[in-house]
Amino acid sequence: MSRPRTLVAYYSRSGHTRDVARELAAALDADAEEIAEPSGRDGVVGYVRSALEAIWGASAQIDPPRRDPGLYDLVVVGTPVWYAAVSTPVRTYLWVERERLPKVAFFLTHGGFGSERVFGQMAALAGKHPAAELALRVRDIEAGSHRDAVAAFARSLRPAAERAGAAGGRRSRRPGRRARP
Numbered sequence: 579m580s581r582p583r584t585l586v587a588y589y590s591r592s593g594h595t596r597d598v599a600r601e602l603a604a605a606l607d608a609d610a611e612e613i614a615e616p617s618g619r620d621g622v623v624g625y626v627r628s629a630l631e632a633i634w635g636a637s638a639q640i641d642p643p644r645r646d647p648g649l650y651d652l653v654v655v656g657t658p659v660w661y662a663a664v665s666t667p668v669r670t671y672l673w674v675e676r677e678r679l680p681k682v683a684f685f686l687t688h689g690g691f692g693s694e695r696v697f698g699q700m701a702a703l704a705g706k707h708p709a710a711e712l713a714l715r716v717r718d719i720e721a722g723s724h725r726d727a728v729a730a731f732a733r734s735l736r737p738a739a740e741r742a743g744a745a746g747g748r749r750s751r752r753p754g755r756r757a758r759p
Contacts, residue, residue, distance in 0.1 A: 582739035585645055588656035589667040591619050591628060594687045594719050598728060599656045600687065605732035606739075608654070613667045614641040621694030632660035637670045646680035652709070652739040655700065657684045664699045672703035679704055685712040685737055687719060707712035710740035 586603040589612070590596035596612065603610040615688045619628050631638065651736045657668035660740055664672075664686075672679075686693055693713035701707055712731040717725040 580674060581607075582651040582656065583649065584652045584739050585611060585647055585650040585733070586654045587643070587647065587671060588658065589613040589658070589660060589665050589671070590656075591665070593622070593657050594656045594716050595610050596750050597719060598687060598714060598724070600653060601728050602656075604730055605729060606654070606735060609645055609650075611643055611645045613643070613671045614715035615639065615667055616641060616653065618674075622746070625629055627628055628666065631666040632663040635663065635669070636666055637673065638666040639669050640667050643671070643675070645667070645674050646678065648680065650680055652681045652683065652735065653679055654683045654685065654735065655704070656687075657696065657700070659692040661745050664696050669699070669703060672700060676703065676705045679706060681738055681741075682708050683705050683710045683712075683731075684708045685714070685731065687714050687716055689716050710734045716727075727755040 581602060584606045586608050587600050587608070588595050588599035590599070599610055602608070618624060655667045655668060655672065674735060682704050684697055686696055697708070697711050712727060714724045
């Protein structure tokens, strides 16, 4: 049996979610995919735009992913929390890729509140219950005290990826088509 393939897909405005995604990808020996947008969210204007889109539950234009999530056994999706909501780029990614997502897990970075609501939004957008979830406070990431939680999360995901791989979790699906049960 080949080793299960895992993808860590994430969006990061400030760099905190990106740092965690890279640590997680290294711990899982996974590929990483940054969810990118054609326009930036820098400065005050980017912050205000992000806040308003989160409050309104808006979607965003994102660049097409370089990696097909349907070719993986497990896709771990990471987002910052914006005003107790999933970030707009991740909202769009989960909605657009939902038909191609295999087993999923979620992680988020936040300033102090909103994690349970965001995990619920992510599951609804993906149309799947996650194998595991990890919420990390920004202050813990900045202090470096999050590493044990990331390592434990990675350990918890290995069996899920192996089960998905053994069950034939890797399959390429064209967008807009439902997977057969």
